Amino acid sequence: MLGKATRESRAEPLDDETLTRVDAWWRAANYLSVGQIYLLDNPLLREPLKAEHIKPRLLGHWGTSPGQNFLYAHLNRAIIERELDMIYIAGPGHGGPSLVSASWLEGTYSEIYSGVGDDEDGMRALFRQFSYPGGIPSHVAPETPGSIHEGGELGYALSHAYGAAFDNPGLTVAAVIGDGEAETGPLATSWHSNKFLHPVTDGTVLPILHLNGYKIANPTVLARIPRSELEALMIGYGHTPYWFEGGFDGEDPMAVHQRFAALLDEVLDHIDTIRRDAHESGDPGRPAWPVIVFKTPKGWTGPREIDGQPIEDTFRSHQVPMADVRGNERYTGLLESWMRSYRPEELFNDDDGRLRAEVARLNPHGGRRMSANPHANGGTLTRDLVVPDFRSHAVDVPTPGASVAEPTRVLGGWLAAIMRANPTNFRIFGPDETASNRLNATVDVAGKTWLAETLPDDDALSPTGRVMEMLSEHQCQGWLEGYLLTGRHGVFNCYEAFVHIIDAMFNQHAKWLKVTRDIPWRVPIPSLNYLLSSHVWRQDHNGFTHQDPGFIDHVVNKKADVIRVYLPPDANTLLSTYDHCLRSRDYVNVVVSGKQPGPQWLTMDEAIAHCSRGIGIWEWASTDGGDGEPDVVLACAGDVPTVETLAAVDLLRQHLPELRVRVVNVVDLMRLQDEHEHPHGLPNAEFDALFTPDKPVVFAYHGYPWLIHRLTYRRTNHRNIHVRGYKEEGTTTTPFDMVMLNELDRFHLVMDVIDRVPGLRARNAGLRQRMSDERLRARQYTREHGKDAPEISEWVWPAARELGVAVPAA
Amino acid sequence: MLGKATRESRAEPLDDETLTRVDAWWRAANYLSVGQIYLLDNPLLREPLKAEHIKPRLLGHWGTSPGQNFLYAHLNRAIIERELDMIYIAGPGHGGPSLVSASWLEGTYSEIYSGVGDDEDGMRALFRQFSYPGGIPSHVAPETPGSIHEGGELGYALSHAYGAAFDNPGLTVAAVIGDGEAETGPLATSWHSNKFLHPVTDGTVLPILHLNGYKIANPTVLARIPRSELEALMIGYGHTPYWFEGGFDGEDPMAVHQRFAALLDEVLDHIDTIRRDAHESGDPGRPAWPVIVFKTPKGWTGPREIDGQPIEDTFRSHQVPMADVRGNERYTGLLESWMRSYRPEELFNDDDGRLRAEVARLNPHGGRRMSANPHANGGTLTRDLVVPDFRSHAVDVPTPGASVAEPTRVLGGWLAAIMRANPTNFRIFGPDETASNRLNATVDVAGKTWLAETLPDDDALSPTGRVMEMLSEHQCQGWLEGYLLTGRHGVFNCYEAFVHIIDAMFNQHAKWLKVTRDIPWRVPIPSLNYLLSSHVWRQDHNGFTHQDPGFIDHVVNKKADVIRVYLPPDANTLLSTYDHCLRSRDYVNVVVSGKQPGPQWLTMDEAIAHCSRGIGIWEWASTDGGDGEPDVVLACAGDVPTVETLAAVDLLRQHLPELRVRVVNVVDLMRLQDEHEHPHGLPNAEFDALFTPDKPVVFAYHGYPWLIHRLTYRRTNHRNIHVRGYKEEGTTTTPFDMVMLNELDRFHLVMDVIDRVPGLRARNAGLRQRMSDERLRARQYTREHGKDAPEISEWVWPAARELGVAVPAA
Numbered sequence A, B: 001m002l003g004k005a006t007r008e009s010r011a012e013p014l015d016d017e018t019l020t021r022v023d024a025w026w027r028a029a030n031y032l033s034v035g036q037i038y039l040l041d042n043p044l045l046r047e048p049l050k051a052e053h054i055k056p057r058l059l060g061h062w063g064t065s066p067g068q069n070f071l072y073a074h075l076n077r078a079i080i081e082r083e084l085d086m087i088y089i090a091g092p093g094h095g096g097p098s099l100v101s102a103s104w105l106e107g108t109y110s111e112i113y114s115g116v117g118d119d120e121d122g123m124r125a126l127f128r129q130f131s132y133p134g135g136i137p138s139h140v141a142p143e144t145p146g147s148i149h150e151g152g153e154l155g156y157a158l159s160h161a162y163g164a165a166f167d168n169p170g171l172t173v174a175a176v177i178g179d180g181e182a183e184t185g186p187l188a189t190s191w192h193s194n195k196f197l198h199p200v201t202d203g204t205v206l207p208i209l210h211l212n213g214y215k216i217a218n219p220t221v222l223a224r225i226p227r228s229e230l231e232a233l234m235i236g237y238g239h240t241p242y243w244f245e246g247g248f249d250g251e252d253p254m255a256v257h258q259r260f261a262a263l264l265d266e267v268l269d270h271i272d273t274i275r276r277d278a279h280e281s282g283d284p285g286r287p288a289w290p291v292i293v294f295k296t297p298k299g300w301t302g303p304r305e306i307d308g309q310p311i312e313d314t315f316r317s318h319q320v321p322m323a324d325v326r327g328n329e330r331y332t333g334l335l336e337s338w339m340r341s342y343r344p345e346e347l348f349n350d351d352d353g354r355l356r357a358e359v360a361r362l363n364p365h366g367g368r369r370m371s372a373n374p375h376a377n378g379g380t381l382t383r384d385l386v387v388p389d390f391r392s393h394a395v396d397v398p399t400p401g402a403s404v405a406e407p408t409r410v411l412g413g414w415l416a417a418i419m420r421a422n423p424t425n426f427r428i429f430g431p432d433e434t435a436s437n438r439l440n441a442t443v444d445v446a447g448k449t450w451l452a453e454t455l456p457d458d459d460a461l462s463p464t465g466r467v468m469e470m471l472s473e474h475q476c477q478g479w480l481e482g483y484l485l486t487g488r489h490g491v492f493n494c495y496e497a498f499v500h501i502i503d504a505m506f507n508q509h510a511k512w513l514k515v516t517r518d519i520p521w522r523v524p525i526p527s528l529n530y531l532l533s534s535h536v537w538r539q540d541h542n543g544f545t546h547q548d549p550g551f552i553d554h555v556v557n558k559k560a561d562v563i564r565v566y567l568p569p570d571a572n573t574l575l576s577t578y579d580h581c582l583r584s585r586d587y588v589n590v591v592v593s594g595k596q597p598g599p600q601w602l603t604m605d606e607a608i609a610h611c612s613r614g615i616g617i618w619e620w621a622s623t624d625g626g627d628g629e630p631d632v633v634l635a636c637a638g639d640v641p642t643v644e645t646l647a648a649v650d651l652l653r654q655h656l657p658e659l660r661v662r663v664v665n666v667v668d669l670m671r672l673q674d675e676h677e678h679p680h681g682l683p684n685a686e687f688d689a690l691f692t693p694d695k696p697v698v699f700a701y702h703g704y705p706w707l708i709h710r711l712t713y714r715r716t717n718h719r720n721i722h723v724r725g726y727k728e729e730g731t732t733t734t735p736f737d738m739v740m741l742n743e744l745d746r747f748h749l750v751m752d753v754i755d756r757v758p759g760l761r762a763r764n765a766g767l768r769q770r771m772s773d774e775r776l777r778a779r780q781y782t783r784e785h786g787k788d789a790p791e792i793s794e795w796v797w798p799a800a801r802e803l804g805v806a807v808p809a810a
């Protein structure tokens, strides 16, 4: 059964001319790859290679390059013959030399970078700049034309490929996966993406497992299991494996080309059949898409051995074979004959060094060159979202605290409207938590994507669903990144604690965005939008493992130009915030919002004004008489801290009616930094006006308290800022017990005020003690009744209380 | 072929008595699971269930529990019959009710927690405490006897299981994997762990895929692919799948028990055969270990449907079927009949409510109970490492800067000695970077673990290797955690940037340690030791994607009791630091150290003194005359910043010989915090003595600069602390260009001194400009020559220079 599923073809589909051309193109790409790694000068070897032609520091990766060059050449033949619209993803992105060579051969490089022409001088510049100070990175970086995938951190090739293919029915994404990369967790699960791809409305992903046997210093697992096992694995992942093996034991490359071309034709025919059948039958089924297992030697065509040590087809070819070429004449000679083995004189014009016309005929035209395909510069294809007015989803707030809503549910209603208005370029991603995060309305639009089996009792699964759920934060992130990088829009909703699973992926995406800012030809892409819910303060079903607000801390380490963090305190501010996020470009927007019913504070107009300021005094909550000078500032950021702050203000009004309290609410966390640190930073004068230069500030913050210090340490009044937040205390308990455990509760905030405002402590020892007693009483209540005391959970803001508003018991 | 590999058995191995007992035990565990989720009182249903018996907040997860209870009961039968030494890992750890029930049934719970007896009162307490304020978490938390795996964050069940099995030849680890969990990346790759397990010298891992069909709100991928595909997947992962399906369509549980018992016997026989064959033949081979695919309904034995909606065997059984049981009499009735369906009167004594003796006979004895197995409280089995004297690995440092060494290579020599001295309880883990990080000596001891195929040219692979490399940071972390939690020792070496991949896993482990601190019966375990090398400043082959020093920032958010961060500036301090780490317990130690050749500063005696202080003045580098008052403090933390700082001091000595400079080096980053924030925190008086209360401090730091502010914002002199560090600027370039890009270079430090020390600026505009010119010149040199200027790369500290020491060109 396995045997039958794996097909191997033996025809000879290439005519002599094409065969010669494919081979020449491959040799050219190999030549240029080696040249980039080693040479400063003498690019066409017009004179014997000498020390001064060699780079002093040899940095880069040879091993993966020849295999990738081979694939690229063959894909080019197919693109031309079949008029394919294809992009290429280099999982082992350390094979930078390969992709840079390809784009130079295709002419794209010289079109984009005028300093690197398509002639001999250009080749010299191309060689010199690689991994060279002031030059280009060693990886398939944002600087590399045709790339949406840097590959520096391995594991995301397939997720990115699928993300690119969703809603791009005309596109084929060739995804080369390193056999080392295949050992990573994210890659290992991303094979299952094929259960989420529609054969008519989505594009094609062609995974090519680059089975070159080795990673840095070891063989790979997949290369050292029997072929039958690897085939079973691929079948188990839902693919039809096509096995290819070539280039070993000095096999004639011409034979290898013929065999691979035949196999590729068969694979592409198979893909055509799948797509056509699905189209004609109207039934997407769940196709067993082809995967190519491409077994070739690592460092193929490179030195067989050096100093008695085997190099080709071993891990030793991973980076740079022969370390000190400049200082070792024998190595210089070896390098020269290695490069001459590609017969450059057959590849490049004698006079100007340009790629010979007959070889260049393997380059597809214009945007069909993989290095120039517009999908790989997604911003060029981006259409603005059609954004229905979020105001029509506003929660009615007659007076602050007078209505109760679940913010994410309200947001979900509007996101659903957006989804309807943008049926082919907006998706929502989540690891099985979209319903739990109460975005159900988005599921109602077109269901959740699912092409695997279904049962009658299933809920809202659909092959054309637009909410994508798989229990893998890596997949959600990777899919979304691929979707954004090819110019579409989306949202990743996730439990706040578990978004740390993709910390490293966020890093890479933020770095990508940072670099693209300085690359004029890269057109801005839609922002990466997070919605973090089920946050630290409301982990009712779970507990300590689910409590971690540190993603914000992680995010703010990245370049200020690129990152934004929002903590809307209620539903209307959440709507207004998200409206902003969905219209933005090239940012990472992190929005944290609870899903539980909570009091609503601002009317939509107030919310819009508050969000555009990003920070502001809530005059209706303050008692400093508008422009008066306060005795204390109570600041808050985050929905739960806002409730506790306002409840503390309520207590202060009752017990210390004389005290002038100012309430400042922060939606846009980056306002806290100064304008030199972050584009959103508040000028010092404005900060001082809000927080005063010298009054105590009691700051109730959603996350780890020290972040507020890190953001404000340069501010005039920093020494008076006293922050409460999550300090890593928690378990499965009631919401109020959680804030008490971390001393963020209303009673503690009142105690903080008493402790900080000069003169209060001595006169209010009694009140302070009563607050402490209230804490004990509240805790005791939870122990006896298993829930929060009604005076806590049913607390409403005074103005609403006067209207007789009651909060439903939790 | 697939068909043959999958075996299904039909014999009836259970005699009537055992069958009855297994079923009774299962029913008891189910009863207790439901009771924990719902009941406050009336545990044995001695009176009709009433509202006040029900918890006001129903929090927990039912769906996974009955399947896990079933497995636990059957494993108990096998443990007794076969005298197995077994632990149980609950991948879906949200099934807390299941594991808590099991340990209560086994008596362990009451032995450990005197407040929860083994009688009716105890059962009442057991029910009440679950997911209740002041009670226990809803998950298989550290509080749960028998657990080394909380399972709150899904994905690590198998890695933990393998970690526990390594070097524990007598142990069997039953690892239950959620079919939702199986979609995560870490889990998807962890199946390949079987290529790293030795059938004689390691224990057994028995993976059980809990194919209950659903996750939170969706079906699972593995449940919705054809059986043939799932079997191929398991074969592809290198396993022999055993398929079990039962409990559907009201199948009689007795039949299900018989069939499963037969299957389990077959599986355990197969395991015996594998182990015996390997032992007798002396050839480990690479066994195709059994995996059980356990297909049963989610929420099995629970309500079939409620209000017309199907519950059993749907995703709706995931958490708590029937929300408001307290407020809804019909639901109360439903709950009562559900609980009575387990026939509690047959399970618990009429009088005292204890488990009936005939049922209790399914409990193994003492430490063979999975809930009491000492391996699951690993500290009880920990043997101190035999630690050869690190002093004998010291680098000779005749005068500061006079020798050059690669710190991690030196450390590797000593780690190799430790490995030799502790051949069965110390391992090193890394994602294919151990050689790259220059710990090669550890590989020489016994090779790298590898049971897959080998080839003649392979380097140091061995089935009994003790360095474990797979290209998955998740696997390395998970294996090591499992190894530590069962009481052994280890080190995880990783590229600094990519350790972010396991940010979330680190979180969970740190949380686990924090909680165990307050659990008296949990004996401390060896610390989790990181060695982060190939760090941000030396990413020569790679570049921007490989530059991220933020793991430190991430780590310091966790409880101060648990985390330690060290930045040894040279090889001797690295040795001394690691000696401390390897002897410690219950910490996470993060050590960052470069691998490149660099100047060595301290003799071993000095290094030991410096490391025990964790921070100190380097008098030999300072010019403030020992006890004199300095004009400026140059502080540094990290190897590269230390070099730049000392080079800046050299420049200052030449150009501003009058200036009194104090050099402070920080090894233990936590010394910067105050004593109330961290146990290592320096008292304010000591801090002020080192950093002065009022002089400018120019601080060269390895990582993101703001971390230093976050750690020191309470210090007297904080406003004068000026930090240089990595500010997210970088690419593939020379080492010195990297520090220049981030303004951490020697010239910039001198400029900072001029800018900060009162009075210098006006008088030294010329020097300042020269420094700026030097930066340009240094940059220009790299552009022209592709490497750093010799005066930079060959710089040596004056004292060494006088001795005529020369540094080899890079």
Ligand SMILES: Cc1ncc(C[n+]2csc(CCOP(=O)(O)OP(=O)(O)O)c2C)c(N)n1
Residues within 6 Å of the ligand: A063, A064, A092, A094, A151, A152, A153, A154, A155, A177, A178, A179, A180, A181, A182, A184, A210, A212, A214, A215, A216, A220, A298, A318, B431, B432, B471, B498, B501
């Ligand atoms: C997540 C991650 N861990 C570690 C590395 C370090 N690294 C760079 S290349 C490499 C080996 C890659 O092997 P493979 O995927 O087989 O690529 P190829 O053989 O084609 O070079 C490793 C481990 C990395 N880039 N990413």
Ligand SMILES: Cc1ncc(C[n+]2csc(CCOP(=O)(O)OP(=O)(O)O)c2C)c(N)n1
Residues within 6 Å of the ligand: A431, A432, A471, A498, A501, B063, B064, B092, B094, B151, B152, B153, B154, B155, B177, B178, B179, B180, B181, B182, B184, B210, B212, B214, B215, B216, B220, B298, B318
């Ligand atoms: C990494 C991670 N992402 C998301 C969650 C949220 N979550 C909790 S339980 C669950 C479903 C688990 O399904 P499965 O593994 O099949 O367990 P079972 O069906 O046995 O409950 C999810 C997604 C989690 N715990 N961990």
Ligand SMILES: [Mg+2]
Residues within 6 Å of the ligand: A178, A179, A180, A210, A211, A212, A213, A214, A215, A220, A298
């Ligand atoms: Mg490889």
Ligand SMILES: [Mg+2]
Residues within 6 Å of the ligand: B178, B179, B180, B210, B211, B212, B213, B214, B215, B220, B298
């Ligand atoms: Mg499940």
